[in-house]
Amino acid sequence: MRKILIVGAGQAGMQLGLGLQAEGYDVTIMSARTPDEIRAGRIMSTQCMFGPALRLEREHGLNLWEDQAPRLRSQRLTVVGPPGQAALTFVGEWDEYAQSVDQRVKMGGWLELFERRGGNVVYHSVMTSDLAGLAELYDLTIIAAGKGELVELFDRDVARSPYDRPQRHLSCIYLHGTTPRPDYPDPHVRINAVPGVGELFFMPGLTNTGPCEILLWEAVPGGPLDCWDDRPGPDEHLKRTQELIREFAPWEYERVMDAEPTDARSTLYGGYAPIVRMPVGRLSASALVLGMADVVVANDPVTGQGANNAAHCAEIYLRAILARGAHPFDAEWMQHAFDSYWAYARHPTAYTNMMLGPLPEHVQQVLGAATQHEPVARRFAHGYANPTDFENWLMDPAKTAAYLASLG
Numbered sequence: 001m002r003k004i005l006i007v008g009a010g011q012a013g014m015q016l017g018l019g020l021q022a023e024g025y026d027v028t029i030m031s032a033r034t035p036d037e038i039r040a041g042r043i044m045s046t047q048c049m050f051g052p053a054l055r056l057e058r059e060h061g062l063n064l065w066e067d068q069a070p071r072l073r074s075q076r077l078t079v080v081g082p083p084g085q086a087a088l089t090f091v092g093e094w095d096e097y098a099q100s101v102d103q104r105v106k107m108g109g110w111l112e113l114f115e116r117r118g119g120n121v122v123y124h125s126v127m128t129s130d131l132a133g134l135a136e137l138y139d140l141t142i143i144a145a146g147k148g149e150l151v152e153l154f155d156r157d158v159a160r161s162p163y164d165r166p167q168r169h170l171s172c173i174y175l176h177g178t179t180p181r182p183d184y185p186d187p188h189v190r191i192n193a194v195p196g197v198g199e200l201f202f203m204p205g206l207t208n209t210g211p212c213e214i215l216l217w218e219a220v221p222g223g224p225l226d227c228w229d230d231r232p233g234p235d236e237h238l239k240r241t242q243e244l245i246r247e248f249a250p251w252e253y254e255r256v257m258d259a260e261p262t263d264a265r266s267t268l269y270g271g272y273a274p275i276v277r278m279p280v281g282r283l284s285a286s287a288l289v290l291g292m293a294d295v296v297v298a299n300d301p302v303t304g305q306g307a308n309n310a311a312h313c314a315e316i317y318l319r320a321i322l323a324r325g326a327h328p329f330d331a332e333w334m335q336h337a338f339d340s341y342w343a344y345a346r347h348p349t350a351y352t353n354m355m356l357g358p359l360p361e362h363v364q365q366v367l368g369a370a371t372q373h374e375p376v377a378r379r380f381a382h383g384y385a386n387p388t389d390f391e392n393w394l395m396d397p398a399k400t401a402a403y404l405a406s407l408g
Contacts, residue, residue, distance in 0.1 A: 012293035012310035013144030035108035050385035051096025053311035069206035071097040092381025100205035140329040146294030153281030166271035178213040234261030279338030305348040348387040362397040
């Protein structure tokens with residue numbers, strides 16, 4: 001029986017660990033926190049999982065909260081002209097629903113599921129100095145912890161990393177007591193984009209205390225939405241959020257005027273430079289580790305791809321490990337496994353990096369066309385769930401022009 005060590009208990013590490021466990025592998029997961037500590041901790045992300053990623057969870061029997069979490073059917077994009085005025089709005093429906101389950105709920109539950117199935121979990125933080133000895137005990141060691149010093153084992157891929165600093169400063173809060181739009185009450189993702197200033201996202205989700213609304217601010221550094229350096233507590237965060245909404249997106253104000261934070265740890269702040277790293281880390285002449293998901297491809301959350309990338313990476317690595325059989329997990333195999341993931345991840349990475357800058361003219365034309373043509377709105381929304389399609393029509397101005405011309 002092959003022995004696998006996974007360092008990190010997030011979406012990617014847990015999904016891969018549970019998948020390998022089901023295939024009879026001897027898997028050890030290292031988690032810095034216990035399930036109870038995770039549930040009692042601070043929110044970790046916004047994690048909107050689109051249809052294809054949810055399908056992967058379903059196929060592996062990991063969809064434990066599918067009947068409880070709101071089913072998101074579409075996304076609404078509003079581009080703000082002058083602050084407080086909507087320049088354009090459209091809604092694009094998805095072929096499959098999306099869902100967002102608080103990672104405090106999901107990772108705590110998955111860890112307990114892994115242990116019930118006989119898996120070994122070591123609850124301890126890991127330093128780089130610990131890894132060399134640990135890696136010698138396993139056939140393969142995978143680093144799935146996207147934060148902390150372990151990511152420094154993997155060199156930055158300069159050719160694939162156009163940014164060297166954060167392009168957005170992020171702040172998030174989970175709320176109870178928001179109200180649906182009367183003209184579109186079905187659960188959906190709402191994006192309010194203020195060119196040159198930032199974005200505001202609304203996303204129904206499921207947290208420890210039941211259904212909730214997740215609000216994420218993506219602030220262009222130095223702009224008027226970049227006002228979270230003091231990291232306020234939940235009550236002050238909500239008050240500031242309400243004031244900003246009243247100024248920049250007043251059509252959303254009524255939705256949050258009576259809201260309240262879900263809990264005392266319902267806020268999150270941060271920001272990081274989008275980056276792609278080399279996948280193989282070397283601990284010694286004989287000890288190598290493989291990076292996965294956010295460790296090797298970290299996109300800004302402006303396009304909601306992080307948890308989806310993690311799910312796809314876990315599935316691709318699972319297939320690569322199973323196909324390897326009894327052969328060694330050497331550097332060549334590690335690079336090949338990552339290359340298989342990059343064949344997918346390059347699409348959301350290219351799209352996300354494009355959306356962080358000033359919108360190209362051809363993309364502006366698409367957004368305008370989406371207000372008039374339902375198929376354009378639907379295809380734009382489809383790309384968030386299936387980002388490989390963007391290459392066929394949105395990433396190249398000539399392809400965009402041909403597509404728009406085909407509408408008649």
